[in-house]
Amino acid sequence: MDDIKNRIDELIEKINKASYEYYVNDNPSITDQEYDDYYNELLKLEKKYPDLKREDSPTLRVGGQVLDKFEKVTHERPMLSFDDIFNDDEIISFDERIRKTCPDASYTLEPKMDGLSGSLLYKNGILVRAATRGDGVVGENITHNVKTIKSVPLRLNKPIDIEVRGEIYMSKKSFEKCNEERKKSGENLFANPRNAAAGSVRQLDSSVAAKRGLDFMAYFLPNPERYGIRTQSESIDFLRELGFVTNHKLNGLAKNTNEIISYINDLAKKREGLPFEIDGVVLKVNNLKDEEKLGFTQRVPRWGIAYKFPAEEVLTTLKEIKFTVGRTGKITPNAIFDPVHVAGSVVSKATLHNEDYCLDKDVRVGDVISIRKAGDVIPEVVEVKKERRTGKETPFKMIEKCPMCGSKLVKEDANYFCKNNSCPARKIEGLIHFASRDTMNIDGLGERIIEDFYNMGFIKDISDIYLLKNHKEDLMELEGFGEKSINNLLSSIERSKSNSLEKVLFALGIRHVGKKTAKVLAKRYKNIDNLIKASEEELTNINDIGAIIAKSVKEYLSNEENLSLINELKNIGLNFEYVDTGFDDKLEGMTFVLTGTLQKYKREELTKILEDKGAKVTSSVTKKTTGVIVGDKPGSKYDKALKLGINIYKEEDIENIIN
Numbered sequence: 097m098d099d100i101k102n103r104i105d106e107l108i109e110k111i112n113k114a115s116y117e118y119y120v121n122d123n124p125s126i127t128d129q130e131y132d133d134y135y136n137e138l139l140k141l142e143k144k145y146p147d148l149k150r151e152d153s154p155t156l157r158v159g160g161q162v163l164d165k166f167e168k169v170t171h172e173r174p175m176l177s178f179d180d181i182f183n184d185d186e187i188i189s190f191d192e193r194i195r196k197t198c199p200d201a202s203y204t205l206e207p208k209m210d211g212l213s214g215s216l217l218y219k220n221g222i223l224v225r226a227a228t229r230g231d232g233v234v235g236e237n238i239t240h241n242v243k244t245i246k247s248v249p250l251r252l253n254k255p256i257d258i259e260v261r262g263e264i265y266m267s268k269k270s271f272e273k274c275n276e277e278r279k280k281s282g283e284n285l286f287a288n289p290r291n292a293a294a295g296s297v298r299q300l301d302s303s304v305a306a307k308r309g310l311d312f313m314a315y316f317l318p319n320p321e322r323y324g325i326r327t328q329s330e331s332i333d334f335l336r337e338l339g340f341v342t343n344h345k346l347n348g349l350a351k352n353t354n355e356i357i358s359y360i361n362d363l364a365k366k367r368e369g370l371p372f373e374i375d376g377v378v379l380k381v382n383n384l385k386d387e388e389k390l391g392f393t394q395r396v397p398r399w400g401i402a403y404k405f406p407a408e409e410v411l412t413t414l415k416e417i418k419f420t421v422g423r424t425g426k427i428t429p430n431a432i433f434d435p436v437h438v439a440g441s442v443v444s445k446a447t448l449h450n451e452d453y454c455l456d457k458d459v460r461v462g463d464v465i466s467i468r469k470a471g472d473v474i475p476e477v478v479e480v481k482k483e484r485r486t487g488k489e490t491p492f493k494m495i496e497k498c499p500m501c502g503s504k505l506v507k508e509d510a511n512y513f514c515k516n517n518s519c520p521a522r523k524i525e526g527l528i529h530f531a532s533r534d535t536m537n538i539d540g541l542g543e544r545i546i547e548d549f550y551n552m553g554f555i556k557d558i559s560d561i562y563l564l565k566n567h568k569e570d571l572m573e574l575e576g577f578g579e580k581s582i583n584n585l586l587s588s589i590e591r592s593k594s595n596s597l598e599k600v601l602f603a604l605g606i607r608h609v610g611k612k613t614a615k616v617l618a619k620r621y622k623n624i625d626n627l628i629k630a631s632e633e634e635l636t637n638i639n640d641i642g643a644i645i646a647k648s649v650k651e652y653l654s655n656e657e658n659l660s661l662i663n664e665l666k667n668i669g670l671n672f673e674y675v676d677t678g679f680d681d682k683l684e685g686m687t688f689v690l691t692g693t694l695q696k697y698k699r700e701e702l703t704k705i706l707e708d709k710g711a712k713v714t715s716s717v718t719k720k721t722t723g724v725i726v727g728d729k730p731g732s733k734y735d736k737a738l739k740l741g742i743n744i745y746k747e748e749d750i751e752n753i754i755n
Contacts, residue, residue, distance in 0.1 A: 107138040152251040166236040169227040173318045178402040198386040204328045205348040208376035211265030221255035231744030244306035249339035262314035266293040270309030314340035376404040409468045421521035425514040446475035451494045460489035535603035536592040540585035562668045596675035608648045624672035684710035692727030
């Protein structure tokens with residue numbers, strides 16, 4: 097039996113050595129066939145002598161463990177993410193801020209892997225636990241899945257206790273292979289490698305994760321001082337000594353902003369040829385004493401930042417140009433094409449803005465076009481690849497009549513407008529705008545429901561929204577509408593009546609009057625009657641208004657039909673007074689989602705506080721969500737936020753932000 101045990105030990109040593117040389121050194125010393133022979137021999141011995149199977153055996157990587165649920169794990173030190181920056185000016189500002197505290201600072205520069213953060217815990221050199229980042233404080237135990245990742249050492253080269261953090265990711269090759277297999281089996285394809293990796297590590301059955309070809313890139317030690325390490329670059333060297341794969345060949349060092357920017361530009365050129373997806377560069381102060389001086393804010397480290405690459409561009413073929421009608425009657429041409437992946441999402445439509453844009457670019461149906469999507473901006477056509485034309489393309493021609501009501505279009509400046517106030521498309525878009533989050537914030541009255549209610553005759557104009565309560569019994573007969581959902585909708589409609597004047601001004605859809613302009617007017621005039629009396633000249637002289645907006649506001653408030661609507665809404669009970677909450681707009685541009693049972697606030701109360709400070713509160717979690725606020729027993733929104741790497745806040749966290 098000793099001979100068998102010795103042979104098992106010998107085989108494990110050979111396999112681990114081969115794995116280290118293959119993954120860490122990128123310099124294999126044995127052939128694939130020799131590796132397979134050793135592995136198969138070990139497999140047979142373990143099957144015949146199960147009592148001799150070691151807890152760090154490489155055969156554990158095939159998976160097979162099935163969990164009922166994921167256990168929660170509390171990190172010994174929080175796993176915080178970095179703030180994002182997007183341009184050279186922000187790099188310079190970051191460096192200036194660092195040098196106020198650490199004038200001689202230098203930086204490590206590391207590719208920002210597009211996966212999900214993971215924490216690996218080793219005891220006496222043996223992997224005992226792996227966890228997701230979660231909300232930074234509490235993650236989920238994913239040990240059974242991480243053990244299947246071949247680039248994760250199950251036993252370190254040193255018998256030490258240590259926590260190692262890094263990125264769990266899927267290579268481009270593994271992603272393509274995974275999607276090919278899913279396509280063959282009729283399953284939905286993964287949108288991108290990041291989503292595929294996140295979905296894989298959260299499988300209860302580890303054999304599923306084992307087939308996905310995941311990888312791990314180590315990049316951080318939460319307590320390097322314990323091992324005599326003085327810099328971040330020394331941390332990377334130490335991780336390699338232990339047996340981890342690192343990005344040492346791509347990592348860089350910089351003493352100033354010029355070197356940082358040069359590194360970023362060089363890496364951007366290499367990006368497409370890399371075997372994995374990256375979406376930017378992580379800048380960290382190299383000296384750990386400097387890192388200690390800089391410390392942390394409540395939610396992010398002060399000693400590091402993440403630079404994000406500009407939006408990606410992809411090529412596709414323009415199949416059709418479709419014209420849409422906005423709430424003001426503006427006609428917008430849109431490029432329609434086969435679905436393509438752009439900046440991590442799938443798009444099949446991009447704006448072409450207006451006639452001049454199409455003619456300047458000489459856009460033709462059948463052209464190969466370049467599509468770009470930057471952040472939250474609607475995808476747009478960047479360039480026409482004219483060199484790839486075949487002669488069969490159809491030149492652009494602006495339409496003369498509204499595609500919905502057939503009215504003759506009128507050109508104003510660079511845009512065409514449908515002037516028919518009864519145009520169904522304009523009506524529907526206007527109603528959607530009125531009920532949206534940034535305006536009257538009527539929860540439950542989304543685009544699809546407004547279209548359905550319009551087509552069924554329940555809502556034909558704005559005032560009909562406030563008369564929906566008269567159709568309660570009819571609405572309850574519709575598929576998907578129960579008593580609870582109807583009551584919630586009607587309650588939300590009633591609550592909207594008390595909104596401040598600026599919300600109503602923005603909601604009415606006055607041309608050129610956006611969220612900011614509506615607030616300026618509401619603060620200045622206090623109520624709608626004062627605003628109606630204001631002259632065009634008076635409006636023009638207000639800061640941030642000007643002649644064009646002043647003319648548009650005066651024209652709207654001089655129109656008898658519009659004044660009739662305002663009076664009708666007044667009679668229904670809408671507030672047309674400015675409500676000064678005393679709050680500022682410190683959360684402007686942020687989007688939050690609430691989930692679970694809150695202890696200190698009613699959900700409506702916290703929603704109003706956040707919105708008064710400029711934030712949006714939505715019902716669904718997307719990549720655009722700033723953070724998810726969780727109470728007791730959070731549901732699927734919490735799970736989705738974890739998958740997407742969205743910040744998680746508890747009530748006390750959000751109180752600190754608010755105050």
